[in-house]
Amino acid sequence: MIKLVFLAQFREKLQLSELPFELEKTPITVENLKCELAKKGERWREIFDCEKVLCAVNQEMATPEFAIYDGDEVAFFPPVTGG
Amino acid sequence: MVSVQNEDFDVAHEYAALCAKAAKSGAIVTFVGRVRDYGDYKDVETITLEHYPGMTEKMLQNIIDEANEKWAIQAVSIVHRVGELAAGAQIVFVGVASSHRANAFAACEFIMDFLKTKAPFWKKEKTADGQQWVEQKASDLDRIERWTK
Numbered sequence: 635m636i637k638l639v640f641l642a643q644f645r646e647k648l649q650l651s652e653l654p655f656e657l658e659k660t661p662i663t664v665e666n667l668k669c670e671l672a673k674k675g676e677r678w679r680e681i682f683d684c685e686k687v688l689c690a691v692n693q694e695m696a697t698p699e700f701a702i703y704d705g706d707e708v709a710f711f712p713p714v715t716g717g
Numbered sequence: 718m719v720s721v722q723n724e725d726f727d728v729a730h731e732y733a734a735l736c737a738k739a740a741k742s743g744a745i746v747t748f749v750g751r752v753r754d755y756g757d758y759k760d761v762e763t764i765t766l767e768h769y770p771g772m773t774e775k776m777l778q779n780i781i782d783e784a785n786e787k788w789a790i791q792a793v794s795i796v797h798r799v800g801e802l803a804a805g806a807q808i809v810f811v812g813v814a815s816s817h818r819a820n821a822f823a824a825c826e827f828i829m830d831f832l833k834t835k836a837p838f839w840k841k842e843k844t845a846d847g848q849q850w851v852e853q854k855a856s857d858l859d860r861i862e863r864w865t866k
Contacts, residue, residue, distance in 0.1 A: 639769070641837070642767055643850050693769070693771050693775055694772075695835075712850070713852075715839050715850075715853055716797065716809070716833060717797075717829060717832045
């Protein structure tokens, strides 16, 4: 089980800030997880297929090839706009 | 020092804290970012800043650590506000203390450039027409290139 976290526009679009998610097999890459999530529905597809999606695993920025394991916290968010 | 908070900050107080931490510094550079009343969409009334609690503080500290590796600096302070802020309100403070001004100016600019592209904050603007999320600017990404050459 991993913990998905959604922030900013993604949180708004999915109406979800967090979601426990069972992985069929582990580890899974960030890129493959995005493909899985895109299949969950129209709003998911709009985010994970189309938008620029950044990812952090256990609060560290992760590349598409990064491996996710059981127990990880995986956050998805748009490009940042602080400062 | 890193702080992510809703409360406003006082520049004089932050400056005094830097002086106390870096008593031997000859230069202190400070920067304040404020809410413009004209953003991506006209006539901004307020902005709301969201962040990723836990990761935000870590990323800000990482940026400070990078600045420390590049320049000889004695103290750094970052205060970034979150929540709903009115037009004209202070958003972010960056202060850098160093022996001489060149390092202090460079490190302060570097920290702001990286904060704008790496720190997990997101802004939403409220105008008369409703609320819209701010988009990341290409110009902010371009500024990062300068520091990697």
